[in-house]
Amino acid sequence: MNKLLPIILFASLSACSPAPESQLSSELSNLVEPQSSTVSPEELIRWQQQAADVTISRDKWGIAHIHGKTDADTVFGTLYAQAEDDFNRIEINYLNAMGRLAEAEGEGELFRDLRMKLFIDPEVLKQQYVLSPAWLQSLMNSFADGLNYYLHTHPEVTPQVINRFEPWMALSFSEGSIGGDIERVNLQLLQDFYGTSNMVAQLESPSDEEPRGSNGFAIAPQNSASGNALLLINPHTSFFFRSELHMISDEGLNAYGAVTWGQFFIYQGFNENTGWMHTSSRADAIDEYLETIIEKRDGFYYQFGDEERKLTESQITLPYKSGDAMSSIEVTVYHSHNGPIIREVDGQWVSIALMQEPIKAMTQSYNRTKTKTHKEFYETMELMTNSSNNTVYADSDGNISYYHGNFVPRRDPSFDWNKPLEGSNPATQWQGLHPVDELITLFNPANGWIQNTNNTPFNSAGEYSPKPEDYPAYMANNAENPRGIHAVRVLEGQSDLTIESLIDAAYDPLLTAFEDLIPPLLSTTATDNMSESVIGLTAETLAYINLLRDWDYRYSIDSTETSLAVFWAQQLMDDVRVQARTADVNIYEFMASNTTAEQKLGALRVAAQTLESDFGSWQVPWGEINRYQRL
Template identity: 55%
Template sequence: MTMSRPSPVAVACAALFALAQPALAEAPAPVAATVRAAFAPAELARMRATARRVTIMRDKWGIPHVFGKTDADAVFGMLFAQAEDDFNRVELNYINALGRLAEVEGEQEIWRDLRMKLYIDPADLKAKYAASPAWLKTLMDAYADGLNWYLVTHPQVKPKLLVRFEPWMALAFSEGSIGGDIETIDLKGLEAFYGRQMAAPVALADLVDLGGAGKGFDPEPQGSNGFAVAPRRTAGGHALLLINPHTSFYFRPEIHMVSEEGLNAYGAVTWGQFFIYQGFNDRIGWMHTSGGGDVIDEYLETVTRRDGTCVYKYGTAERTVREKTITLPYRTAHGLATRTVTAYFTHHGPVIRAQDGKWVAVRMMADPVHALMQSYGRTKARDYAAFYKVMALRTNSSNNTVYADADGNIAYFHGNFIPRRDPRFDWTKPVDGSDPATEWHGLHDVKETITVFNPESGYVSNTNNWPCTGFGASSPDCSAYPRYMWSLPQNPRGIHAERVLHDAHELTLDGLIAKAYDSYLTAFEPLVPSVVKDWDALPDGAPLKARLAGQVALLRGWDLRFSTASVATSLAVYWGQDMVREASARAKAQGMPVIDFVQTALHPQERLDALARASDKLQADFGSWKTPWGEINRFQRLSGAVDQQYDDARPSLPVGFTSANWGSLASFGMTARQTTKRIYGDRGNSFVAAVEFGPHVRAKSILAGGESGDPASPHFTDQAAMYSRGEFKDVLYTRADIEKHLERKYHPGE
């Protein structure tokens, strides 16, 4: 790993890289009897009155259908219902969003907290809340009241940290994707830059250079699938929408919120947020996939010291580095301790690491008010024109959007927040912050971004891949746009999606679901013939010729389709995992997705050796390399903990679909550190829905496990068996249907 090389004057600034010695702070007061006392009688009366205007109807799956007189009433009830189902995850999301995780988890999380606090300042969010439109403030008030009313009426619940939610907190977590843009900031680089405790100055050269961290590709893909199909390709003559986020399991519950002010939204909500993130109303539907334009930029800043102040070069002049003291409390065995960091900012954004003797500042979307307005506004749009108007806010920075509606329209938006930049620069790498030509020049209008509306092909799709395919002959010409308009390449799921939709006709809801669970594994198309050819080329006396004869014969006859009974799927996946593990560092060094590297750059001997190692692992773990896939790939939910633990000796269910790495549209992957022999999925298909728009909306859905995070609830695993088989339940959308399958009806707090 290379080291940064400073100029002599840069060394003088290094004295500023000081992390204060830990100081013990007073621990927070016990929670037990403080919650109700935290609210004035007038506040309690207001919350009680709101609760009486809200009705929560739990259907036979435990899904909450929240009815309120106003939108604010529905928001109140929605947050109350979320807290009922999994307060732990609701609270944890806000502890993390506010940069307070170390107060609960300990010192190891202070760098995650620092990353949040570079952007999140309660005083700033309070001011933004105060300046928000009245309608948005009303919703934020209702959000806080709903969670607080839950705490007031559930004194047995002991929050880890937050005994009172404030309306402004909603602005700390205003966009529903996993972690959001901020998680692109590498924590190791942040720690290397800010984390040195010292009694004497440390030279900039002694800071670890993590310039290669930046943008990369995950071993288990994060993201989603979104399909929309035009009426002429469907059996009912109505548009169809597939909502298929690939997230951490139990990251989003399923919920329905209705008001007399026109709200009637159903779908997935990220714990603690008050808008349906991926879903539909009675007229339109929307699905977000990750990986739109390249919207996060890093700037190399040339920093020196002038008259006791750090300055950085900009054009022919110099500007002052802004400094901010950030306190980082963390839990210890003896109470709270704190560290204090002096954080640095240029006009581009916070400084996050060192590289090549310079400081690296990062710039990204930071407009939580408009982001929250857009997130909520899309749920109330009634047609394409209204939805487009919401998109014009341009704060959806990490997502693409697949759209369908009851008028028969289908559409696709690749990204939304896309800064206008000089296309001469390579924006995938840090640019020279001293060059004014690298500045952003406002945002691209929606019409200037890559969009598709009612394509002649009759379908749209995105699988976190580029926008250059996925629409058949109607696919955009990517060469007509700046390269920064799209950030990710093609992937095996993208190839698969194009195939299953290209010849689709007379599709029904069940037919769309079948397409979304098609069992073909496109990633193995080039790999299997290659290893068969490699084996055929071995001389008869070669050790691997006899050793791999059975394995190669099995792969030679494989149809590249997964199933729980398939032995070839087991062998292929373990072989693929081995190759990915061996090749990941080389792929990253060459800037390639690891699957592309494995498919195109491995030596024949590497493929054969990986197949031998995979066979040995299967033999060692399961007694035979001829083990069916369903014996290995399992669904298991043992507790409500965020950090799930797995046990080969405990009950589990077989799952046929595989990791998205291999081109499986239905994704089931394991990201937890594997201590078991079996694979237990924890990322991939979570909430999935298929929606048909027409005179009346009709939908089917499935959740990983069930709605509740409480192992004692009947809805903890009541959808697990269906989930593992790819079977869906009918969405109960009308009040009459909900009443027919009603489990419980109540006002919040009863």
């Protein structure tokens, strides 16, 4: 039988087998128990009994390998181990997921909380917990117990808000992607609609200014030197966005990979039989509706076909930290049958429809980690709740596959689903979901490789890719991107890939975007916004251009060309992003073909000045910029 050879490319490349217990092993039941009046004796006994069935071993990289007798035991130990590493991130994730950030950060986070509470209701989640199958309740119980036991055994840790975790809380955070669907709602426009003049403006989220995206490659046995399938998992997230760990139980759990802080499933990773990689998707899973509002004496109504339906009106309480005390405000919010009202456009109120199936989402997220075959993995995909991701897959039987999105409503293709729809027209309603066999998928393409880089699925396997004419347009809004073009180049024609050569392919230094960006810059003949012409360009500007003239578009630690080119392209992208979006043109195409000489040269000067300001010279080796630093 073929075996899956997985590659995990996180901050470090780590082995997938448990470390010996002599390496920082901790038996949880041997911990000294501090006294606590908030924990009942019965509860403490239960925690201690479960801890006795859990072992946490840390390898030389500090990665936790958690072993439990049952899956629930392993979940208990997983949350305990995550809390050991970074309890603060766990708490922040749940404060955000439940709309409680303002209780820690103050009234500047009220509208972020309101956004979440338009969708997340604790009372509903408590009911859904009760309705969950027994096995899932057991895992959620262990999720809460593991965190509470950690807090009990670490009295020096003071939570900002959540002093006790409850099992139902896990359902508020059932998907591990970068920014869930709810975060698509614009906070400023939400505040404009629901805010009052005496409310503090929503705080801007600090940006690390890092590019986002992910790459996934799956290689069939026919193209690997070993005859085994290969899977490359290359997520692009902020440095500490997820932890890396290994979950093992005597009930068949044996998964390694990335876990978003506070969750109890391997978000992207592998077990001994299957591997899965998620890339952020643009398959259309969300729609907005323009609601025609009629105000009457007893409330607000909206038009739907020949009906006038009353908007659901409710009060949301938003507690917030005010100095050393707590205060709160009440906000009246509205829902149509499509979803909550989130803003106003030209007199019409806008509602939003998106996936809200936390039990099914949690079931899919966890069960995929225990699949043994493609058939089993496919069955998890049939739950259709992975709403924001594509999936690249490989297994030990030699299968490779690709799923573009997972939650895709069936719609009338005569409408433009990239814009808000007229809510009064019943024809704009969702017509159920597309089953998995109607989605854009690939299974064992003849070329023997699959790639996705957050790009179009219609280049995922070169000439063997799915064809756009076979699918409705709303299934694939992703354009091609330079990473996708590059991925096809490094994978085409390869027939003897090893783990090492696949890593080399992933790190091939060619920067394909500049093949289209640099030539127009070199041939600039118009004047820029400082009245420089091709004849009268300043010596400095000519020096910038000349540095790039003979560049081979490959990065290296010594390359000054890479530094100038990257800073220039990022500046140009920032300058024209709105124009490209307004023109509905792919940003890379717009930068190469639609920007003026003034824009190109202006961005080049700003890039050089930024390098001068930040590094003392505009000719800085790339290795001095793109490097790990301990801050």
